[in-house]
Amino acid sequence: NAGVMQNPRHLVRRRGQEARLRCSPMKGHSHVYWYRQLPEEGLKFMVYLQKENIIDESGMPKERFSAEFPKEGPSILRIQQVVRGDSAAYFCASSSLETQYFGPGTRLLVL
């Protein structure tokens, strides 16, 4: 029973480039959440999605960040025109309305 899968595990981008992070939820889970963990900081909620719907994006920065969870395929967190402050670990979690289970994360480094 595969857990939450995220890829890539590590991503290096130069300032101004785009970053695309992918998340495949656990089998049977239809709810996906994205969190960001900055160095020396706790996990911060960004966005909650169901298939083809954004339910809560109250934690998403207003510019450059977007997320989707299409009918087919993984959920994607997109960061446009990355800046050094975007360097962080990005975690995806999934649930079936019970407790959330986390993936291994994508570590983004912006040079």
Add this chain to the structure above:
Amino acid sequence: QKEVEQDPGPLSVPEGAIVSLNCTYSNSAFQYFMWYRQYSRKGPELLMYTYSSGNKEDGRFTAQVDKSSKYISLFIRDSQPSDSATYLCAMSEVTGGGADGLTFGKGTHLIIQP
């Protein structure tokens, strides 16, 4: 005032000791409480979850919730070096925690000395 306060540590204890990890919170709407364990450069792993005041036990782990004091604890008995990790408390306003973004503490770094 931050919503969830958690002492970052590090907390260092000898092997076999009982460990007590704590969080306080200010939002009385929180209904669902979780503890996650995170090893270095890994994703958080769910340890315990509960929604009622009182104690919940699972093996060497006991989760305790006091809603009147807005205080939660995780106790680890017979601690092992493999328990060395960062422990994160998390909370949700929604029972079940699955229909809401979780609010996390910053985590306590625990070191179990052999």
